[in-house]
Every structure is written in C-alpha cells, then in structure tokens.
Amino acid sequence: MYTDSRDREVWLLKQLWTGQPVTCPKCGGARLTPLHRKAKKSDCDWKCPACGEAYRTIRMLKELPEK
Structure with missing residues (x-):
C-alpha cells in the first residue's frame, strides 16, 4: 500500500x-x-515526477486488504 490505511488507499x-x-x-x-x-495507452497508471514512484491502480485495487 502507498498510504497508511485502507480508506486512504x-x-x-x-x-x-x-x-x-x-x-x-x-x-x-x-x-x-x-x-x-500516448492516446492509445491506459490512463490507469500514474507516476510521481519528483521521486519516480509508479502507481498502478489495478494492482493497487487487487492488493487492498479486506476490511
């Protein structure tokens, strides 16, 4: 997870x-x-231009802990 809680994620x-x-x-x-x-690429992946961390939202969703 990229944040400190499930709700924040x-x-x-x-x-x-x-x-x-x-x-x-x-x-x-x-x-x-x-x-x-590029227009044909998915828009569900993000990156921080400062630190270079990549945020792949589909992976993030799959890795969310249960409540």
Whole structure:
C-alpha cells in the first residue's frame, strides 16, 4: 500500500480514476502525472515526477486488504 490505511488507499484510487489532482503520497513533492502519455495507452497508471514512484491502480485495487 502507498498510504497508511485502507480508506486512504481507496480515496487515492478514486481521486486518480476521476482525474482529480493528487500529490504523491510517498514524497509529497509533486502531483502525479499519467505514466503513459500516448492516446492509445491506459490512463490507469500514474507516476510521481519528483521521486519516480509508479502507481498502478489495478494492482493497487487487487492488493487492498479486506476490511
């Protein structure tokens, strides 16, 4: 997980999937940008331009702990 709780991780996923600006939860240094810039690529992966951390939302969803 990239955050300290399941609820926070769900919030992060929702923000990314709805296109809301999100600051990197790891470093706090920059807003996340789409990992793939080409039109035909998926827009569900994000990257922090400051620290380079990649956020792959489908993987994040699969790794969410049960309540």
